[in-house]
Amino acid sequence: MSSVAAKWQAGTRWRLWALLPIVLLVGVVSTFALAGSPLIDLLGRNPPPADAFDVRRVAFQPGEIRIRVTNPQRDDLTIASVTVDDAIIPFTLDGSETLGRLRSSTIVVPYDWVEDEPIAVGVTSSTGIETVEEIPAAVATPKASGRSFLGYGVIGFMVGVVPVALGFLWLPSLRRARPEWLAAFMALTAGLLTFLALDALTEAFALQAALPSAFGGAGLVLLGVSVSYLALTLLGRRLSASGREQGEGVAASGLTLATLVAAGIGLHNLGEGLAIGSSFALGELTLGTFLIIGFMVHNVTEGLGIATPIADRGVAVSLRRLAALTLLAGAPAILGTWLGGFFTNDLLGVVFFAAAAGAALEVVTEVGRQVLRKAPGGLGSPYVVGGFLAGIAILWVTGLLAG
Amino acid sequence: MSKKRFTRGKFLAGVAPVVVGAPLAAAHLGRAGGHPEQLASHAGHEHARLGHAAMIGADVPAPGGPNDLDALLKPPPALPHQPGRVREYELVASDRDIEIAKGVTFPAWTYNGTVPGPVIRATEDDLLRVTFKNGSAHPHTIHFHGIHPANMDGVFEVVGQGESFVYEFPARPYGLHLYHCHTSPLKKHIHKGLYGAFIVDPPKPRPPAQELVMVMNGFDTDGDGGNNFYTVNGRAFYYAKYPITVKRSQTVRIYLANLTEFDLINSFHLHGDFFRYYPTGSTDQFEYTDTVMQCQGQRGIIEIDFSNTGIFMFHAHQTEFTDLGWMGFFNVVP
Numbered sequence: 122m123s124s125v126a127a128k129w130q131a132g133t134r135w136r137l138w139a140l141l142p143i144v145l146l147v148g149v150v151s152t153f154a155l156a157g158s159p160l161i162d163l164l165g166r167n168p169p170p171a172d173a174f175d176v177r178r179v180a181f182q183p184g185e186i187r188i189r190v191t192n193p194q195r196d197d198l199t200i201a202s203v204t205v206d207d208a209i210i211p212f213t214l215d216g217s218e219t220l221g222r223l224r225s226s227t228i229v230v231p232y233d234w235v236e237d238e239p240i241a242v243g244v245t246s247s248t249g250i251e252t253v254e255e256i257p258a259a260v261a262t263p264k265a266s267g268r269s270f271l272g273y274g275v276i277g278f279m280v281g282v283v284p285v286a287l288g289f290l291w292l293p294s295l296r297r298a299r300p301e302w303l304a305a306f307m308a309l310t311a312g313l314l315t316f317l318a319l320d321a322l323t324e325a326f327a328l329q330a331a332l333p334s335a336f337g338g339a340g341l342v343l344l345g346v347s348v349s350y351l352a353l354t355l356l357g358r359r360l361s362a363s364g365r366e367q368g369e370g371v372a373a374s375g376l377t378l379a380t381l382v383a384a385g386i387g388l389h390n391l392g393e394g395l396a397i398g399s400s401f402a403l404g405e406l407t408l409g410t411f412l413i414i415g416f417m418v419h420n421v422t423e424g425l426g427i428a429t430p431i432a433d434r435g436v437a438v439s440l441r442r443l444a445a446l447t448l449l450a451g452a453p454a455i456l457g458t459w460l461g462g463f464f465t466n467d468l469l470g471v472v473f474f475a476a477a478a479g480a481a482l483e484v485v486t487e488v489g490r491q492v493l494r495k496a497p498g499g500l501g502s503p504y505v506v507g508g509f510l511a512g513i514a515i516l517w518v519t520g521l522l523a524g
Numbered sequence: 525m526s527k528k529r530f531t532r533g534k535f536l537a538g539v540a541p542v543v544v545g546a547p548l549a550a551a552h553l554g555r556a557g558g559h560p561e562q563l564a565s566h567a568g569h570e571h572a573r574l575g576h577a578a579m580i581g582a583d584v585p586a587p588g589g590p591n592d593l594d595a596l597l598k599p600p601p602a603l604p605h606q607p608g609r610v611r612e613y614e615l616v617a618s619d620r621d622i623e624i625a626k627g628v629t630f631p632a633w634t635y636n637g638t639v640p641g642p643v644i645r646a647t648e649d650d651l652l653r654v655t656f657k658n659g660s661a662h663p664h665t666i667h668f669h670g671i672h673p674a675n676m677d678g679v680f681e682v683v684g685q686g687e688s689f690v691y692e693f694p695a696r697p698y699g700l701h702l703y704h705c706h707t708s709p710l711k712k713h714i715h716k717g718l719y720g721a722f723i724v725d726p727p728k729p730r731p732p733a734q735e736l737v738m739v740m741n742g743f744d745t746d747g748d749g750g751n752n753f754y755t756v757n758g759r760a761f762y763y764a765k766y767p768i769t770v771k772r773s774q775t776v777r778i779y780l781a782n783l784t785e786f787d788l789i790n791s792f793h794l795h796g797d798f799f800r801y802y803p804t805g806s807t808d809q810f811e812y813t814d815t816v817m818q819c820q821g822q823r824g825i826i827e828i829d830f831s832n833t834g835i836f837m838f839h840a841h842q843t844e845f846t847d848l849g850w851m852g853f854f855n856v857v858p
């Protein structure tokens with residue numbers, strides 16, 4: 122036997138050895154599963170299941186209420202009785218009566234509900250547990266139509282695209298700014314994005330908390346943040362490598378950085394649009410001019426954030442590029458309002474907001490590197506510190522307008 | 525409506541309870557497109573329901589089949605007055621899951637397997653002998669309303685699991701009474717279902733009538749200290765699905781008792797007619813009305829001479845109770 126063969130054999134042996142824990146795990150798990158309940162018997166009886174439904178959506182149509190429910194628990198759950206305002210009413214089911222884990226059905230109730238008045242719907246399981254969902258005001262759920270499609274599109278355009286485009290108008294002034302002031306505006310961008318990252322993260326966690334625990338808990342948020350952070354890092358490297366900044370190292374700058382900032386803000390606007398759209402769709406928000414204005418003022422700084430990295434006079438930017446950046450940052454708000462308005466999905470919401478947070482954090486890192494490289498006085502200069510804090514403060518103050 | 529403030533938190537609140545989506549909408553569209561006939565008949569069905577002010581018949585979500593509750597609704601016949609005659613009954617306490625509303629089970633404590641328990645009937649001066657066997661996992665008693673010795677009161681002589689006790693006393697005074705468990709915690713032992721009607725007939729027989737027993741009660745199925753369902757004789761909407769057929773030519777006599785837990789009162793209201801109401805049924809005094817109310821433990825006898833034939837509703841005039849199952853119909857035939 123040659124020594125090569127022996128070596129190969131030894132390698133195989135260790136590879137096979139690595140499989141051992143997995144094989145044993147399968148063995149232990151199947152033994153435990155087949156043995157049934159002796160362990161549970163040792164510990165005493167398990168508590169009974171909660172038998173509460175997860176009411177996912179209550180939609181109102183003329184003469185009809187549709188209640189979407191999900192079974193959030195491991196044990197099966199059966200829909201036995203339905204009440205509206207504490208009155209048992211006949212219903213039909215669009216879906217199964219008995220729901221397996223995470224399975225959903227829609228309960229259809231013919232009901233002459235009263236516009237703008239509070240209403241409570243209750244779903245009782247076969248074990249008599251009633252899950253009550255209180256709706257503060259019954260409002261007809263808009264059906265998808267050309268008009269509402271246009272309406273949501275206009276809202277998305279107003280709060281997403283318009284303010285970013287307006288923010289770009291600062292570009293000529295920025296180009297004439299002194300380097301320390303440019304650094305201040307870069308730091309301001311970082312401040313804005315830090316605010317947005319925290320904001321998106323908070324929303325992601327809040328949405329995630331409302332999901333059934335089976336959906337993976339906070340790990341889902343971490344996954345969304347990580348994937349978008351790494352994806353944006355990769356995108357930044359690609360852009361830098363193919364652009365003329367090749368050789369400048371890994372740090373993104375100029376147009377690449379502006380693109381990254383726009384992408385990060387775009388992801389945030391997607392989540393924002395989703396939230397606005399679904400809130401309108403559910404009648405939880407009153408559509409007002411002031412609200413739209415508040416959001417526009419709030420988002421105008423986002424345009425400033427994208428413009429700053431290309432304010433360097435050495436960077437040539439065509440109008441078409443500017444338009445593309447505007448759309449990259451603003452247009453997702455339109456997509457978001459459509460998604461939110463017509464197909465609201467809180468799982469999607471968690472993923473979007475987590476992705477927005479990850480993207481914003483990545484861009485903060487890139488901007489930080491850029492500032493470190495370019496700013497006179499580095500990160501510690503009063504312009505940079507002041508700009509960063511001002512970025513956070515501006516979003517907080519303009520956020521009050523929208524609130 | 526409170527003033528709406530638009531905050532990011534509100535956005536969240538907006539998205540959180542909602543969810544849906546494309547799959548749902550697509551499923552509906554797909555269904556509507558795929559089976560137009562089915563959708564049309566479905567819609568027509570719903571409109572028919574909306575067209576009625578009340579649910580009746582096959583559409584009513586009520587458990588069980590016709591005549592299921594006859595043993596509770598129709599009392600055993602009255603026997604002529606014969607002092608000293610022994611009337612024997614056996615009551616066995618057992619824990620059972622019973623269907624109290626369509627598809628909804630309740631883990632009940634029962635006398636003889638039903639809630640309410642069986643109707644106990646004797647004539648005044650009969651010697652009542654009730655053998656009680658406790659097959660439940662909890663200690664119980666039977667406490668009768670009426671006149672009896674202290675050691676027959678079902679308060680101190682708690683009957684443990686597997687034990688038994690014989691209650692023996694002369695039945696008096698005449699009227700409609702109750703029996704129920706009197707073990708602590710009392711609220712639990714009553715709302716779990718340990719009660720029933722106890723009729724003592726007068727020495728001079730009441731005029732012949734179509735006799736019915738209605739025990740009003742409620743069921744707290746989720747343990748929050750409030751009733752989720754209200755019924756007569758234990759099943760929500762049962763008499764809406766299976767109306768009680770009575771003849772106009774003969775008096776309808778209802779032995780009505782209230783054993784509803786948690787709520788202060790319950791009531792009985794008849795549509796389209798008036799009736800004589802004899803509180804507790806122990807005197808000849810009556811009130812002529814169409815609505816009576818009873819607190820827990822109160823009872824009385826209703827006598828209706830229907831003026832018209834047709835379908836007449838009866839229900840609690842607490843509309844909430846009506847909507848949660850305490851509603852039914854008489855089908856009055858010539």
